[in-house]
Amino acid sequence: MHTTVGIVGGGPAGLLLARLLHNAGVDSVVLERRDRAYVEQRQRAGILEQATVDALRSAGAGQRMDREGMPHHGIELRFGRRAHRVDFPSLSGGRGVMVYAQTEVVKDLIALQLADGGPLLFDAEVRSVEGADGDSPAIRYVHEGREQTLTCAYVIGCDGFHGVVRHALPASLRTAYExxxxxxxxxxxxxxxxxxxxxxxxxxxxxxxxxxxxxxxxxxxxxxxxxxxxxxxxxxxxxxxxxxxxxxxxxxxxxxxxxxxxxxxxxxxMRSHVTEPMSHGRLFLAGDAAHIVPPTGAKGLNLAAADVIVLARALIEWRRTGSTELLDAYSDTCLRRVWRAEHFSHFMTTTLHAAxxxxxxxxxxxxxxxxxxxxxxxxxxxxxxxxxxxxx
Structure with a gap:
């Protein structure tokens, strides 16, 4: 197969990216190594930032979230056997969060992708990514017992911390902070x-x-x-x-x-991890493939969504104008937000836990x-x- 954007990983990051690209007329293929039932049952995050909620709505994946999700306007801190509420809207310019499980986000995005999006292949195990420095990188994978190749203009690694794509970045250029x-x-x-x-x-x-x-x-x-x-x-x-x-x-x-x-x-x-840079040639990392945060700050899924929102804008701009300016800036753009989220998650974790x-x-x-x-x-x-x- 050949496509414009090859997306490795059918979790929320890969699926949201595929949907944003589809809505803009950019074709993609999503390769997910697990079966559909497993992907739809993975228990993960449940707190969506306002920007993530807005992105899901604009992608056409917000209807059930708006019916069943639970808007929250604050949190309660308990310490010294006392309670204190932090009111979000009055402190953050009216913003809040939505409680809606990642499992449900994934179900909604899978349904949309299978209904009218590009190919979404489950049980597709990616073995390697080749040619990221060239004009037509290739993803080698196994599906239905057959070794196959997907060529594309860009490869996006949304396959998590233990995935294949992160290791396709040359080791000499890759720095890990953990x-x-x-x-x-x-x-x-x-x-x-x-x-x-x-x-x-x-x-x-x-x-x-x-x-x-x-x-x-x-x-x-x-x-x-x-x-x-x-x-x-x-x-x-x-x-x-x-x-x-x-x-x-x-x-x-x-x-x-x-x-x-x-x-x-x-x-x-619990761990914190950042891989720098988040891109090389025509290969880009998003979500857990590039960074991990402890869950105390509720940032994991939201950082992944932020990555693919930035990446979708850059890919759409490249497709529309031929300019790679936003793609070239992708890693630096995302890392500014990533390190801020890492700091906040570290602050929440070390302030609230007893070592x-x-x-x-x-x-x-x-x-x-x-x-x-x-x-x-x-x-x-x-x-x-x-x-x-x-x-x-």
Whole structure:
């Protein structure tokens, strides 16, 4: 096959890019190594920034999101057994976020792509990318038991941290920046109503906890745990008891979560990673193929969407005028936003989690920072602006 844009990876980044290009009359082919059922069931992010919401709407993928998604206008911080709400609209020029699971975003985009978009091939395992320095790079892949080749004008790697495309950048030109964190999250899905109408981020001496949601009847909850924790070692009762302890409030000592059956349980390691540059020749990286953030700042899916919005604009401009100016600037343009998101995610993570063997001095520094957010409109605005998303 030959196409204008070869997209490796059928997650939200690759699918959104394909849709934006299709709407502008630019043809593409999406190659996804997993089957459709797996892709539509991957549990990932659930917080969409305003820019991501707007992009999905403009791509024609916003109808179900607008019906079923849950707009949020703030978050609650709990620390020192007290609660403080950060109001997003008043602090960020009216912006908010939308709670709508990545699984649902992917389902919506797949349905659109299969209905009237370009080819979307599942179970297509990419083996290599060749000729990124030339005018017609080639993607070698296996589909339906046959080795095949897709030639294209540009190759876009949306295939995640462990994907093939990132390694097609020459090692001599590629620099990786990384930090691993000394704790993980134990995440659960439970058939129980959400704890609160907005997300709760809790700092406690016992460790971090987060109360999120997937719908009016399904709650998503997280506990900080040591790395290499076996989720089977945590019984349902132990999880609920620990959540109650970490969310406890002096003002309401009887406050408890409403419990329900735990339907999913997994441990999520945490790391920060950036690959520079995000492009070389006719090869471009987007989303997790280029950068990873710890989930505390709700930036992973939104950074991926921001990448492909910038990339779609550049490809459409190239197709319309022949100019590669925006494509040439892609890496620098995206990395400015990536590093800001990395900083914010690192700030949220290190401020809210208790590191192993953390000293009382370090804990007091964390509490001082949280008090600053609670008492200073300027500090609260900085958090709100970063959380709801900086301008593209």
């Amino acid at each position: 930090r691993t964190y000394p704790y993980s999250w134990l995440g659960i899905l439970a058939e129980a109503p959400p704890v609160y109408e907005e997300l709760i981020y809790a700092h406690s001496e016992r460790g971090f906890a987060l109360a999120s949601m997937r719908s009016a009847s399904v709650t998503r909850l997280y506990l900080q745990v040591p790395n290499d924790t076996d989720p089977a070692s945590w019984s349902d009762a132990r999880i609920w008891d620990e959540l109650d302890a970490r969310f406890a409030l002096d003002a309401d000592p009887r406050w408890r979560l409403e419990r329900g059956p735990v339907t999913s349980k997994a441990v999520l390691p 192993p063997a953390q000293s009382p001095f370090e804990t007091r520094l964390q509490l001082s920072q949280l008090e600053r957010v609670a008492s200073s409109p300027h500090a609260a605005a900085e958090l709100a602006e970063n959380y709801t998303g900086l301008s593209l």
